[in-house]
Amino acid sequence: MVPPVRSRAEDVRPLLEMAAIRKSFPGVMAISSATFDLYTGEIHALVGENGAGKSTLIKILTGVHQMDAGSIRLDERPVSFRRPVDAQQAGIATIYQEFTLVPALTVAANIFLGHEVTGNGLLDHRRENRLAAELLGRLGAEFDPDTCVSDLTVAQMQIVEIARALARDAGILVMDEPTAALAPQEVSHLFGVLKELSGRGMGTIFISHRLDEVMAMADRITVMRDGATITTRGVDDFTRTDLIEQMVGRPIEQEYPRNTASPGETGFEVRSLSGGTVRDISFTARRGEVLGLAGLMGAGRTEVARLIFGADRKASGEILLDGRRLDISSPRDAIRSGVCLLTEDRKAQGLVLKASAKDNFALANLASWSRLGWIHQRREQRRFADRTASLNIRLAHSDQPAEELSGGNQQKLLVARWLETNSEVILFDEPTRGIDVGAKYDMYLLIGELAAQGKVVIVISSELPELLGICDRILVMRRGQVAGEVCDASKGTQEEIMALAV
Ligand SMILES: Nc1ncnc2c1ncn2[C@@H]1O[C@H](COP(=O)(O)OP(=O)(O)OP(=O)(O)O)[C@@H](O)[C@H]1O
Numbered sequence: 001m002v003p004p005v006r007s008r009a010e011d012v013r014p015l016l017e018m019a020a021i022r023k024s025f026p027g028v029m030a031i032s033s034a035t036f037d038l039y040t041g042e043i044h045a046l047v048g049e050n051g052a053g054k055s056t057l058i059k060i061l062t063g064v065h066q067m068d069a070g071s072i073r074l075d076e077r078p079v080s081f082r083r084p085v086d087a088q089q090a091g092i093a094t095i096y097q098e099f100t101l102v103p104a105l106t107v108a109a110n111i112f113l114g115h116e117v118t119g120n121g122l123l124d125h126r127r128e129n130r131l132a133a134e135l136l137g138r139l140g141a142e143f144d145p146d147t148c149v150s151d152l153t154v155a156q157m158q159i160v161e162i163a164r165a166l167a168r169d170a171g172i173l174v175m176d177e178p179t180a181a182l183a184p185q186e187v188s189h190l191f192g193v194l195k196e197l198s199g200r201g202m203g204t205i206f207i208s209h210r211l212d213e214v215m216a217m218a219d220r221i222t223v224m225r226d227g228a229t230i231t232t233r234g235v236d237d238f239t240r241t242d243l244i245e246q247m248v249g250r251p252i253e254q255e256y257p258r259n260t261a262s263p264g265e266t267g268f269e270v271r272s273l274s275g276g277t278v279r280d281i282s283f284t285a286r287r288g289e290v291l292g293l294a295g296l297m298g299a300g301r302t303e304v305a306r307l308i309f310g311a312d313r314k315a316s317g318e319i320l321l322d323g324r325r326l327d328i329s330s331p332r333d334a335i336r337s338g339v340c341l342l343t344e345d346r347k348a349q350g351l352v353l354k355a356s357a358k359d360n361f362a363l364a365n366l367a368s369w370s371r372l373g374w375i376h377q378r379r380e381q382r383r384f385a386d387r388t389a390s391l392n393i394r395l396a397h398s399d400q401p402a403e404e405l406s407g408g409n410q411q412k413l414l415v416a417r418w419l420e421t422n423s424e425v426i427l428f429d430e431p432t433r434g435i436d437v438g439a440k441y442d443m444y445l446l447i448g449e450l451a452a453q454g455k456v457v458i459v460i461s462s463e464l465p466e467l468l469g470i471c472d473r474i475l476v477m478r479r480g481q482v483a484g485e486v487c488d489a490s491k492g493t494q495e496e497i498m499a500l501a502v
């Protein structure tokens, strides 16, 4: 395997070597053959489509799952971890998307949880606070060690998790999609921190579906496809197109298919909508149009969507569809009026994790499919098969519990479910977050298809290339208001949007 060329550490040696790893779950070969290594001072990205086996490989490394075959060497010695705590003790710190911090404790207490600083056998809070402040300082954090974790933002919690890894002297940092919930300025702060840590010899494994971040951050990239590692190369040996083709296993012509529908009449109108931090927003959207909503985190994009959908109470404002006023004061009203919202939060959106994929799919529409209380089983099965095929949802079988699906496939399952409600106005909040490049493309096609059917499609996204690529028009929000508009998204630029957003 090619060692890293851009490693920043002075003494470059292998920290980790995983070879010929194999792992299956009942009915699923999650990893058929994976090889992965990591050097000191290196950021090694692991990329691949949803369900390719990335998280499983990480869970094998961190003692969550046991491999069926293969070997792991750490600092050139064979190891195998039976439990996550064994991996932690060996210096592997893993930062999951769901944080493991205790919200009711202070930052310092969390950093030293499980290996408290003591003096004369007593807990030494003063010293803990001082050490924590030092670590936080190194990470450029702007909050105190005695802040309660429940008062922190997601980005700040992530920094606390990293501080905890440093306090434990971890040599390997594993991050599975760390930037999914961060704002752009928070992402660049995190990246600064990671570069600094690699300069000191830390090895980082970085999983992300955001390829621009991967290309900017990684020294090497390993691509996984269908449970196998396909290639490992220095980042300079990949073009973006190469990388995508390796991931999906076929050539891709264009990343962003543009909406080809010609927008018709004004279908949807929002007049003087206020509520929460949203102040007096008005806009229209035409049938067949894909309208983007851009803005920084906290600008109020999600709030606008939630107000329209009736998930939050509006202080004032009117919502009209085809000139008719809609009376929406709850999500139930919204769905009945033909308005639906796809949020990016899979759990809050009510994926029933223990239930099968098919039952989760059927949930949206129990009422409309049942006649005299009887569900049309055959019809449901057929629609489910159609949707899983068109969205390319990877399942071992239709009765597989939702919790066993990879993150991206869970997201697609939710989309499939909402599409069954036959809405006229579809609000997508970060529709491609956490889903792979091939699935993103499928999602864009689907958005275009909805527009072609004459629906009103509104897309909220933090990924500006995505908005510019698939929307007809983009509204830019700032502090709860519409700050401006990019009338022709095909001619817009990221700079133009950013200038309006900040
Ligand atoms: N606990 C489990 N039981 C059964 N199957 C599982 C389990 N965990 C993962 N799988 C299956 O193993 C395969 C690999 O999943 P994994 O979560 O590793 O994918 P991933 O590359 O991390 O995808 P994503 O990008 O969507 O997070 C998938 O087919 C998944 O359904």
Ligand SMILES: [Mg+2]
Pocket (backbone or CB within 6 Å): 054, 055, 056, 406, 407
């Ligand atoms: Mg994963």
